[in-house]
Amino acid sequence: MVFRRAFSLLQTRQYIASIELSHQFGRLIKEPSFARRQHYFSRRSGHCQAPAVHHLPLKSSTYLTKSLTRQIALAAYSKMSTAYDEDNFHPSPPAHRISPGQVPDALDKSLFTIQVDLAALKIDQPRELPLFRKQFKNDLLLLHSVSNIVKVEKEDGGKKETDILLLLRPDIKLDLSGMSEELRTFLKDRPEVEVCPYTLELGYDFWRADEILMSILPLDLLSEVPSGFTMTGHIAHMNLRDEYLPYKHIIGEIVLDKNPKVRTVVNKLDSIDTVFRTFEMEVLAGEPDFNVEQHESNCRFQFDFSKVYWNSRLHTEHDRLISTFKTGEAVCDVFAGVGPFAVPAGKKNVIVLANDLNKYSYDGMVHNIKLNKVEKTVIPYNLDGRDFIRMSRQELKSLAETKKTLVIPARSRHARDEDGKRKVEVIQIPARYSHYVMNLPDSAITFLDAFRGLHVDDDDDDAKLPYVHVHCFHKSDPNAPKPSDDEVRSALRQRIASALGFDIPLSALSFHFVRAVAPTKGMYCVTFLLPKEVAFAKDGL
Ligand SMILES: C[S@@+](CC[C@H](N)C(=O)[O-])C[C@H]1O[C@@H](n2cnc3c(N)ncnc32)[C@H](O)[C@@H]1O
Numbered sequence: 001m002v003f004r005r006a007f008s009l010l011q012t013r014q015y016i017a018s019i020e021l022s023h024q025f026g027r028l029i030k031e032p033s034f035a036r037r038q039h040y041f042s043r044r045s046g047h048c049q050a051p052a053v054h055h056l057p058l059k060s061s062t063y064l065t066k067s068l069t070r071q072i073a074l075a076a077y078s079k080m081s082t083a084y085d086e087d088n089f090h091p092s093p094p095a096h097r098i099s100p101g102q103v104p105d106a107l108d109k110s111l112f113t114i115q116v117d118l119a120a121l122k123i124d125q126p127r128e129l130p131l132f133r134k135q136f137k138n139d140l141l142l143l144h145s146v147s148n149i150v151k152v153e154k155e156d157g158g159k160k161e162t163d164i165l166l167l168l169r170p171d172i173k174l175d176l177s178g179m180s181e182e183l184r185t186f187l188k189d190r191p192e193v194e195v196c197p198y199t200l201e202l203g204y205d206f207w208r209a210d211e212i213l214m215s216i217l218p219l220d221l222l223s224e225v226p227s228g229f230t231m232t233g234h235i236a237h238m239n240l241r242d243e244y245l246p247y248k249h250i251i252g253e254i255v256l257d258k259n260p261k262v263r264t265v266v267n268k269l270d271s272i273d274t275v276f277r278t279f280e281m282e283v284l285a286g287e288p289d290f291n292v293e294q295h296e297s298n299c300r301f302q303f304d305f306s307k308v309y310w311n312s313r314l315h316t317e318h319d320r321l322i323s324t325f326k327t328g329e330a331v332c333d334v335f336a337g338v339g340p341f342a343v344p345a346g347k348k349n350v351i352v353l354a355n356d357l358n359k360y361s362y363d364g365m366v367h368n369i370k371l372n373k374v375e376k377t378v379i380p381y382n383l384d385g386r387d388f389i390r391m392s393r394q395e396l397k398s399l400a401e402t403k404k405t406l407v408i409p410a411r412s413r414h415a416r417d418e419d420g421k422r423k424v425e426v427i428q429i430p431a432r433y434s435h436y437v438m439n440l441p442d443s444a445i446t447f448l449d450a451f452r453g454l455h456v457d458d459d460d461d462d463a464k465l466p467y468v469h470v471h472c473f474h475k476s477d478p479n480a481p482k483p484s485d486d487e488v489r490s491a492l493r494q495r496i497a498s499a500l501g502f503d504i505p506l507s508a509l510s511f512h513f514v515r516a517v518a519p520t521k522g523m524y525c526v527t528f529l530l531p532k533e534v535a536f537a538k539d540g541l
Pocket of ligand 1: 275276277308309310311314334335336337338339340341355356357358361383384385386439440441
């Protein structure tokens with residue numbers, strides 16, 4: 001079947017992004033997903049009027065390689081030769097392409113203004129406006145963030161007057177051509193409703209970041225316009241590819257202008273630090289302020305983004321694991337960062353012993369424990385992960401023996417008992433952990449040997465052992481076919497078995513795919529009950 005995909009000029013730009021996305025995941029693009037995307041984009045943009053279409057004669061089996069993606073994108077974009085398409089109103093800012101040698105210090109925003117000549121109805125009876133808008137809605141200008149009602153002040157013989165204009169679709173002309181029969185008949189019956197000219201100005205504020213970037217970047221850089229970023233507090237964090245670096249400050253300025261919540265735009269300078277998972281960053285635009293406040297899992301986190309690890313894309317993973325922890329259970333968070341697992345779990349009255357080797361992460365965690373009032377349930381440590389696992393068992397045991405219970409006031413001040421006193425929850429401190437969380441995907445598996453013999457001093461060898469949630473990356477060979485799920489699982493099992501010094505069967509492991517970090521690199525969380533053979537191994541510790 002021939003895969004003929006029609007898409008509008010406006011949608012072309014979204015199309016570039018969506019092809020790129022699908023390409024990254026190496027999927028064959030199928031017609032239904034395109035249809036859904038088209039629907040979404042046209043709804044979102046509001047540019048739904050009679051779209052201009054370009055038929056792409058692609059076969060359904062066409063695999064969109066990077067170069068094909070670019071060719072399609074450029075072919076489609078080259079059709080957007082004029083800033084304003086007469087028949088189909090999908091405006092784009094005028095092109096002012098800059099080259100690497102001529103990058104201006106700042107963007108001249110006045111260059112992005114276009115004027116569009118429209119026909120408008122002069123409404124003599126303002127109370128009729130709602131009626132007009134309803135009855136002739138298909139004849140009216142429909143453009144996101146632009147009102148189709150305009151008030152024009154004028155002076156008539158020293159007297160100030162205001163005309164109310166209702167802007168019509170751009171393909172409707174002053175001679176009434178292009179309008180619906182209904183409106184034409186109406187105007188015949190109501191000669192007092194005049195059709196007059198109106199010049200609409202669309203300036204820098206109107207265009208989206210990707211539209212401006214499309215109009216300034218060289219043609220060969222249009223296939224992956226870098227308007228995407230990850231937000232951490234007020235910081236937009238970009239990951240610009242080398243070819244976009246000459247334009248980095250202009251790109252940063254546009255991102256800053258177009259996203260009201262962004263105060264600082266940074267670019268990652270080098271690959272992630274191997275020990276503490278932090279990275280060097282450069283400020284592209286805005287204030288050089290790295291102290292952020294981020295909200296996640298109903299908690300507030302404050303930290304210096306330049307000194308600690310934080311990834312806003314992990315929030316679903318944080319929530320997923322936190323939802324498996326039950327009130328009164330004990331959790332050991334080996335690589336806790338500034339507390340995205342530990343603090344929300346503590347808020348659920350889960351007892352958490354949380355550790356991070358990075359002094360700044362540890363300080364951030366201590367701060368966030370206080371900020372979220374979880375001092376009773378979350379205990380911070382600043383140790384190496386292996387040492388921490390080894391002492392974790394004894395630490396909880398002594399806590400359970402010395403403190404025995406935690407008395408935690410109800411979070412709500414309004415939760416009162418019959419005597420009017422604030423309600424409290426009394427929690428028995430367990431002697432055993434229910435969960436170990438190990439989110440250091442690059443190397444967490446290599447710490448698993450620390451579990452050998454961890455329970456050897458236990459009196460009761462039948463008591464339930466903890467779940468271990470170990471995060472890890474799986475990298476596949478970019479030149480080989482994509483590995484199957486079974487192949488990935490088997491490879492991860494082998495690494496875990498070798499670190500545990502125990503041939504753990506595949507059936508004892510459960511695998512959760514967290515996210516694709518790169519086309520050939522996936523992040524996983526592997527969960528298993530600590531095997532008895534490991535916990536009671538005589539050769540450990
Ligand atoms: C990927 S981050 C995860 C942080 C947090 N759990 C989260 O989900 O966002 C890994 C953390 O492990 C810490 N870390 C790295 N090596 C460590 C080690 N040997 N012992 C303890 N913590 C370590 C880093 O400082 C970093 O905060």
